Amino acid sequence: MGPVVTGAGDGRRPPPLDAVQDEIVAEMGGLEDAMARYEYLVRLGRALAVPEVGIRTDEHALAGCQSRVWMRGELRDGRLHLAADSDAMITRGIIALLLRVLDGRPPREVLEADLYFLDRTGLRTHLSPSRANGLGAMLQRIRSYAEASAGE
């Protein structure tokens, strides 16, 4: 399934991708222990904007996640706009980080991004295998949106 293509862009330009990654690495690096990192993700999860109605459908559901995850990608003005939601707060927190880094960028930039923040924050290495699997599924979906958009 390719992304929905619409003409409406919000004109927002995200800061350089690596700057955002470095910012996250610094934020999480300052957290003293697993509880602090957990609370950080839960806080981000609570603050994540609820996507407009309609995302929690089978069409947008991701397989391979421990909690339920829905995701949608739209190409507007040459940029990939992502929306996602989950029924688990910590997963919403992870979604918030992914969106902070990747949302609103040209598909090519998304495809070429080296997402080192996932390793440096322990997000990839210190998640339970089922959540890590879910993270992989989310990344894969974002990639497939970007791939489908890159050719348009």
Place this chain on the structure above:
Amino acid sequence: MTDRPTPLSTQDLHALLDDPRVQLVDVRPIDAYNGWRLRDEARGGHIRGARALPAKWSEYLEWIEIVRAKEIRPDHTVVVYGYHEDETERVARLFGRGGYERVRVYHDFVDGWCADDRLPMERLPRHRHLVPPEWLKAALSGETVSEHDGGRVVLCHAHYRNRGDYEQGHIPGAVDVDTLLLESPETWNRRSPAEVRDALRALGITAETTVVLYGRFSFPDNADPFPGSAAGHLGAFRCAFIMLWAGVKDVRMLNGGLQSWIDAGYDVTTEEGERRPVEDFGAEIPGAPELAVDLPEAKEILAAPDKNLVSVRSWPEYIGEVSGYNYIEKKGRIPGSVYGDCGSDAYHMENYRNLDHTSREYHEIDASWKRIGVTRDKHNAFYCGTGWRGSEAFFNAWLLGWPRVSVYDGGWFEWSNDPSNPIETGIPEWARS
């Protein structure tokens, strides 16, 4: 909570031992909990009633979720103990941060508790067959190691049609074992005794060899053409089962697989391990035929009141939503099988593993089986689609020292291939209420 909680004395702790409001937490490595004497303590194992929560897990983002899943509640008085005071106190502080108000520490486990035979301890009966990376490293370097009678050790890096998994990095000295050497791609059952004998001989394994197996977990994706190629550690359990059946007397699994080796800070290599083939296996194969069950016996098990056929499959497979495999068409379950929930799908065993891929705290496995009537007094035959997950569950029961455990080798693949075998689908009666 203060920064340094007052430690309990051995006497204080003993007095609290049977208090239901108290929960002991063991933060040592899971292998120490299981019975390995990693600090040369007088007795191996853990204080009776303690739950395993290795300090290593406090690096995981979801630490508090593990705590809750273990039903360690905020209204408990939590008593934390370990090998090192700093580690114990670090986890105790984490409990405080997680909203636990009554947290105590105990610092005298090795010299106070283990050394006194009168104080109760528990251990996994066959823990020596679930080895820690430290033991493996020492054994490979030829040192005299505990829990081993000496003799040759053959280390096997298991994979399924994926030699690249071995080539990209393995434990020094390991040889690669494709599961296809031991199981047939036609039936997915164990190969014939002669084929297994030849495979073992080529690997340098006799009935007397100590074999240690492990694999790599690399996030199998059920949508891949060969998801099993990414489920190496699960494949290693499969090989362990077949070797036990063949009659290898000392089969061991590296607890947690390659991940544990890496987590311990040890190097992997791309240098090929040397195979030293042997002339003779040294015993008739199978040496332990009772460990494998085939279709006729599976049917007898279903009909017997003191026997269980345990379906180590996922819920979508059990209720017939999916077959679980891209090469199996039929969906559903064997009527009368007991649901032994593996986790998310045919290539995952979350319900039998800790989050670092070590085998799940054995009391938890025991308790989850007890809830479905899978107990040590019965003959329990574990199965799945083609035998991998069944083998891992089997191995856990075998580690518990249960006397009558086996793998129904054919599993769903064999059962569903014969149209005369009945099939059930849908949500079973017991799950509806």
